Amino acid sequence: MRMLPVLPDESLFSRFCRTTTVYGMSPSSLLTIIFNKPDMNVHPILNSGLKAISLHTSESADQLWHEQTLLPLFAWALPISRNEIMDFNTTPARLNRLCRLSNFSLGQRTLLKFCPVCAREDTFHYGVTYWHLAHQLHGVTTCHRHPVALESIHVPSSPHIRIGLMPPVSYTEQLSNEIDFDFAKFCYESLNIIRRKDITHPNYMDVLKKLNLLSLGLC
Numbered sequence: 001m002r003m004l005p006v007l008p009d010e011s012l013f014s015r016f017c018r019t020t021t022v023y024g025m026s027p028s029s030l031l032t033i034i035f036n037k038p039d040m041n042v043h044p045i046l047n048s049g050l051k052a053i054s055l056h057t058s059e060s061a062d063q064l065w066h067e068q069t070l071l072p073l074f075a076w077a078l079p080i081s082r083n084e085i086m087d088f089n090t091t092p093a094r095l096n097r098l099c100r101l102s103n104f105s106l107g108q109r110t111l112l113k114f115c116p117v118c119a120r121e122d123t124f125h126y127g128v129t130y131w132h133l134a135h136q137l138h139g140v141t142t143c144h145r146h147p148v149a150l151e152s153i154h155v156p157s158s159p160h161i162r163i164g165l166m167p168p169v170s171y172t173e174q175l176s177n178e179i180d181f182d183f184a185k186f187c188y189e190s191l192n193i194i195r196r197k198d199i200t201h202p203n204y205m206d207v208l209k210k211l212n213l214l215s216l217g218l219c
Helices: 010-023 025-034 049-053 061-068 071-077 079-086 092-097 118-124 178-196 203-210
Strands: 112-115 152-153
Touching: 010 025, 010 061, 025 049, 049 118, 061 071, 071 079, 071 178, 079 092, 112 118
Parallel strands: none
Antiparallel strands: 112 152
C-alpha cells in the first residue's frame, strides 16, 4: 500500500490523517500495515519509524526526516543530542525526551495549528485541507504566508491520527500584528536554511536582509 503523495509543506502526521481519510481506512489498519503495530503513536512533528514509513512512500527515510518533520530544527538547536535525533532507530519516547517536549510525553494537550486562509486556499487548489509543518513551529502564532493569527485544535489521544482530522474551513481569520508576521517569516526562512545546509547555523543577517527586516543603519 502506498501513502498519498505529500502536498506542499505538509507534515508527515498530516499525510497519515489524509491517507486514512481518503482511503476510508481506520488508523489501526494503516498503522498495522506500516508498523505492524495497530497502536503505534504518530507524533505531530517528531516522527520515528521513518524507515518503515518510507517503504510505503516515494521518498527515502532521509527525505521524510528532512522535509516532513521538525527534527532538523531540533537537531540544529540541540547539538549534544544531534546524533540520537538523527538516528532513525531512536524510539518515540526517547525523541520526546531529547527534544524536551515534556508536555507531550506527560500527556498534556498538544496543539495542532492552522491558518484559516491557507485552509481555504488548500481546499481550492487540492480539494482538501491539511496540516502545514511550518505552522507547527513552537512559539509561532502567525502564518508565514498571510498576516493572520493561527488557530488551533487539540491533538487527539493515542495514536493521535484520526479519519477526518484536518483543519476546518469554517474559521474566520483574525489579523495578526506586523511583529508576529515578521517573526513567522523569519522562523520559516531559518528552518529552510537549516534543512538546506545540513544543520549548520544559518547566517541570520542574510535571513533578515532577504526579508527586508534590517534597518539601513545595520546593512
